[in-house]
Amino acid sequence: MSSHFQLLKTDTGTAARRGRLQTLHGPIETPIFMPVGTQGTVKSLTPAQIKETGAQIILGNTYHLNLRPGSELVRDLGGLHQFMGWDGPILTDSGGFQVFSLAKLRDIRDDGIAFSSHLDGSKLFLGPREVMTIQANLGSDIAMVIDECPPWPCTREACRDAVDRSYRWAQQCKQIATDNGFLAGGHHVFAIAQGSTFDDLRREAAESLAALDFPGYAVGGVSVGEPEPEMLKQVGATTPFMPADKPRYTMGLGTPPQILKMIALGVDMFDCVHPTRVARNGAAFTPDGLINLRNERYRADPAPLVEGLDNYTCRKFTRAYLRHLVMANEILACTLLTLHNLHFYLDLMAQARAHIEAGDFGPWHRAWVERFEAGEAAAQRK
Amino acid sequence: MSSHFQLLKTDTGTAARRGRLQTLHGPIETPIFMPVGTQGTVKSLTPAQIKETGAQIILGNTYHLNLRPGSELVRDLGGLHQFMGWDGPILTDSGGFQVFSLAKLRDIRDDGIAFSSHLDGSKLFLGPREVMTIQANLGSDIAMVIDECPPWPCTREACRDAVDRSYRWAQQCKQIATDNGFLAGGHHVFAIAQGSTFDDLRREAAESLAALDFPGYAVGGVSVGEPEPEMLKQVGATTPFMPADKPRYTMGLGTPPQILKMIALGVDMFDCVHPTRVARNGAAFTPDGLINLRNERYRADPAPLVEGLDNYTCRKFTRAYLRHLVMANEILACTLLTLHNLHFYLDLMAQARAHIEAGDFGPWHRAWVERFEAGEAAAQRK
Ligand SMILES: [Zn+2]
Ligand SMILES: [Zn+2]
Numbered sequence: 001m002s003s004h005f006q007l008l009k010t011d012t013g014t015a016a017r018r019g020r021l022q023t024l025h026g027p028i029e030t031p032i033f034m035p036v037g038t039q040g041t042v043k044s045l046t047p048a049q050i051k052e053t054g055a056q057i058i059l060g061n062t063y064h065l066n067l068r069p070g071s072e073l074v075r076d077l078g079g080l081h082q083f084m085g086w087d088g089p090i091l092t093d094s095g096g097f098q099v100f101s102l103a104k105l106r107d108i109r110d111d112g113i114a115f116s117s118h119l120d121g122s123k124l125f126l127g128p129r130e131v132m133t134i135q136a137n138l139g140s141d142i143a144m145v146i147d148e149c150p151p152w153p154c155t156r157e158a159c160r161d162a163v164d165r166s167y168r169w170a171q172q173c174k175q176i177a178t179d180n181g182f183l184a185g186g187h188h189v190f191a192i193a194q195g196s197t198f199d200d201l202r203r204e205a206a207e208s209l210a211a212l213d214f215p216g217y218a219v220g221g222v223s224v225g226e227p228e229p230e231m232l233k234q235v236g237a238t239t240p241f242m243p244a245d246k247p248r249y250t251m252g253l254g255t256p257p258q259i260l261k262m263i264a265l266g267v268d269m270f271d272c273v274h275p276t277r278v279a280r281n282g283a284a285f286t287p288d289g290l291i292n293l294r295n296e297r298y299r300a301d302p303a304p305l306v307e308g309l310d311n312y313t314c315r316k317f318t319r320a321y322l323r324h325l326v327m328a329n330e331i332l333a334c335t336l337l338t339l340h341n342l343h344f345y346l347d348l349m350a351q352a353r354a355h356i357e358a359g360d361f362g363p364w365h366r367a368w369v370e371r372f373e374a375g376e377a378a379a380q381r382k
Numbered sequence: 383m384s385s386h387f388q389l390l391k392t393d394t395g396t397a398a399r400r401g402r403l404q405t406l407h408g409p410i411e412t413p414i415f416m417p418v419g420t421q422g423t424v425k426s427l428t429p430a431q432i433k434e435t436g437a438q439i440i441l442g443n444t445y446h447l448n449l450r451p452g453s454e455l456v457r458d459l460g461g462l463h464q465f466m467g468w469d470g471p472i473l474t475d476s477g478g479f480q481v482f483s484l485a486k487l488r489d490i491r492d493d494g495i496a497f498s499s500h501l502d503g504s505k506l507f508l509g510p511r512e513v514m515t516i517q518a519n520l521g522s523d524i525a526m527v528i529d530e531c532p533p534w535p536c537t538r539e540a541c542r543d544a545v546d547r548s549y550r551w552a553q554q555c556k557q558i559a560t561d562n563g564f565l566a567g568g569h570h571v572f573a574i575a576q577g578s579t580f581d582d583l584r585r586e587a588a589e590s591l592a593a594l595d596f597p598g599y600a601v602g603g604v605s606v607g608e609p610e611p612e613m614l615k616q617v618g619a620t621t622p623f624m625p626a627d628k629p630r631y632t633m634g635l636g637t638p639p640q641i642l643k644m645i646a647l648g649v650d651m652f653d654c655v656h657p658t659r660v661a662r663n664g665a666a667f668t669p670d671g672l673i674n675l676r677n678e679r680y681r682a683d684p685a686p687l688v689e690g691l692d693n694y695t696c697r698k699f700t701r702a703y704l705r706h707l708v709m710a711n712e713i714l715a716c717t718l719l720t721l722h723n724l725h726f727y728l729d730l731m732a733q734a735r736a737h738i739e740a741g742d743f744g745p746w747h748r749a750w751v752e753r754f755e756a757g758e759a760a761a762q763r764k
Contacts, residue, residue: 040706044713046694069706073682077702085698300455312428316467320459324422324451331426331713 004188004215005247013362015239015266018353021216021247023057023089023141024186025081030247030268031352033259033345034059034091036276039068040084042342043276044334047085052312053339054346057089057141059271062134063098067117067124071137079139091142091190091271093251094131097220100149108148110165128172132189136182143182144218144251145173147192152226159196163205166194166220170209183215190249192220197230199237206241217242218249219267232261239266256285256348257369263352264365275345279337282326285344287368288375293323293337311343312336386570386597387629395744397621397648400735403598403629405439405471405523406568407463412629412650413734415641415727416441416473418658421450422466424724425658426716429467434694435721436728439471439523441653444516445480449499449506453519461521473524473572473653475633476513479602482531490530492547510554514571518564525564526600526633527555529574534608541578545587548576548602552591565597572631574602579612581619588623599624600631601649614643621648638667638730639751645734646747657727661719664708667726669750670757675705675719693725694718 009018019030035042035050038061042050050058060080065071074083080090096113099106103115103124112127128146135143147166150159170191177183191214195202209217219238222231235250242248249269250262259270275285282293284305291298291305301319308314313322313336325333348368355364391400401412417424417432420443424432432440442462447453459465462472478495481488485497485506494509510528517525529548532541552573559565573596577584591599601620604613617632624630631651632644641652657667664675666687673680673687683701690696695704695718707715730750737746 039710039712040703041710041712041714044717046714046717047698048694068710069681069702073702076682077684077700083700083703083706085703299451300458302459312430316429318459318465320451320455321422321465321467324465328421328423328450330421330423331716332423332428334713335426335428335717 014264053342062095075137092140188215190216275341313340396646435724444477457519474522570597572598657723695722
């Protein structure tokens with residue numbers, strides 16, 4: 001059952017892992033970051049440019065694609081890969097998280113979630129059958145179960161209910177994906193462990209879902225407003241109880257230091273809108289922190305964003321030119337900064353993999369985080 | 383003096399010409415269309431994507447670049463080619479036309495034009511020395527003289543003044559470009575013939591400027607609000623009096639049929655924001671006219687924008703996907719439609735060159751225009 005994931009090496013100083021996940025659209029080397037393609041496009045990049053960032057797998061959002069253009073239309077046009085021209089692996093979320101964050105008038109029932117579209121207010125429903133059908137229509141390489149994500153903070157009782165309901169929905173999702181041949185066809189379905197800030201509920205969620213033998217597991221209910229130490233604590237309270245021979249995914253996180261810290265806790269897969277979103281605001285990642293190109297100091301700066309970083313933006317353009325594009329509100333600023341920021345993340349993942357292999361991930365990632373956070377702190381003081 | 387332009391063939395049925403213009407950044411095969419890069423970027427495209435459209439030369443706007451980021455900054459960073467990462471030829475306008483269309487409180491004096499910036503209201507001045515210095519700072523392969531563009535319609539007296547003033551400014555521009563070594567360095571300077579709707583003034587402008595022996599000539603004062611027949615009449619009243627052994631350029635025009643009709647009148651070079659602007663509005667060129675992807679009929683259309691057209695957008699994406707991007711306001715819609723529309727224009731220029739060489743430009747271009755205009759008319763009726 002788990003021959004789809006090879007655990008190539010486990011770090012000794014940390015819980016970091018080096019792995020390889022097989023999918024219908026090729027292998028993924030882990031740890032890996034997945035650029036987010038919310039509406040069937042990684043914002044401002046062509047599929048050829050996504051490849052240039054070093055992306056191995058991208059994420060599509062079920063909630064958005066189901067509203068527009070609709071999953072049946074995508075299916076009729078050959079599935080999401082063909083629709084958007086991306087032939088690498090695609091992971092789709094269940095849509096549940098966006099119902100919590102975007103939709104209005106949601107009603108959580110035992111059979112699923114009723115809600116109103118944020119686009120036109122039309123009444124919709126997502127339950128285990130709906131999310132598995134939609135993700136099958138999209139042709140996802142990795143589909144996620146629907147779960148209930150409790151708010152932060154939440155009461156133990158509310159968390160208990162969310163964990164129990166999420167477990168039942170996961171069970172039903174697996175049954176549906178078995179019955180309709182989705183799993184047998186080589187697609188994966190990942191379960192999601194909730195539990196909020198309650199360590200015993202996190203352990204229970206992870207262990208009970210592990211018994212259902214999913215192809216992979218996600219830590220859910222993080223990045224919902226809690227401070228970073230709390231987030232890391234929740235991840236650390238969950239991963240030890242996930243099966244070692246399955247890939248692990250933390251949904252919707254994070255900054256480069258957060259991702260390195262989660263790799264050290266044994267997480268293999270990440271996605272986040274952060275690098276693409278800040279690009280659209282005119283900011284770029286460097287090993288010394290984010291830099292905001294609106295700052296006057298870059299007006300005549302002939303240096304690339306990051307010296308020696310091998311991406312199109314850094315090879316071809318100066319900070320001065322990129323700042324000019326940002327100040328002139330040119331679309332090309334989004335494209336070039338998105339390309340750079342995603343490559344920065346993906347290059348960091350490649351470095352992490354190399355250091356896990358070399359056996360020095362612990363000291364390397366601590367030094368990397370220290371330099372990045374020192375740069376961020378210095379920028380704050382200016 | 384005119385060895386920089388080879389007239390390879392002149393059509394017999396029309397005045398169309400097939401030529402080759404040498405520049406410091408390589409040869410340009412004419413007739414040619416020049417994508418517009420107003421602010422140091424062809425909106426939404428990387429230089430690599432501009433190359434993919436088949437562009438041989440692009441246009442930069444002196445007015446915009448001089449305001450932001452400033453021509454001295456561009457010079458200090460190695461010139462416009464290096465600044466924006468485009469190593470092909472660049473033509474820059476003088477900035478005069480944008481002073482007429484964008485700036486406030488302009489005052490036309492004998493020594494130049496005083497005006498206020500449309501960005502921050504600061505007081506600026508453009509005369510022959512200023513425009514030649516700015517274009518030298520930018521490192522233009524082809525610089526334009528400053529001219530006075532009279533409004534349409536205008537009185538004969540106002541036109542007379544504009545023609546006379548434009549002549550004196552052209553004389554001064556050429557003197558400056560000679561004195562500072564710009565011309566001797568292999569850069570070209572093109573003069574601009576005004577004359578509005580007065581045939582005799584157009585002839586006088588063309589002939590008096592021809593006597594100054596510029597490397598190239600433009601028809602100015604068209605596309606300022608006049609109807610198409612009037613525009614074509616003005617072009618036709620000018621080109622016969624321009625030197626046959628120099629390239630001819632019509633500034634700021636036009637639709638594909640207009641360009642073909644002007645090629646038939648003996649024009650070699652064109653620029654227009656039309657294909658890039660309509661791309662940003664969700665419209666795409668086809669041989670049967672413009673199509674608006676917001677139209678519901680393209681919701682599930684699995685066809686490419688143009689069957690068999692060899693560009694990235696047509697090779698990879700369906701109309702249904704492009705419509706989805708347009709409806710979701712995704713930046714990638716701009717990029718893919720701009721890439722397609724520019725390639726459509728540049729492919730049309732390649733076809734025009736081939737048909738001039740083959741000797742059937744006349745019937746071919748009439749049939750092309752007829753099909754395109756029939757498609758446009760049919761779309762209007764729907
Ligand atoms: Zn983030
Ligand atoms: Zn136009």
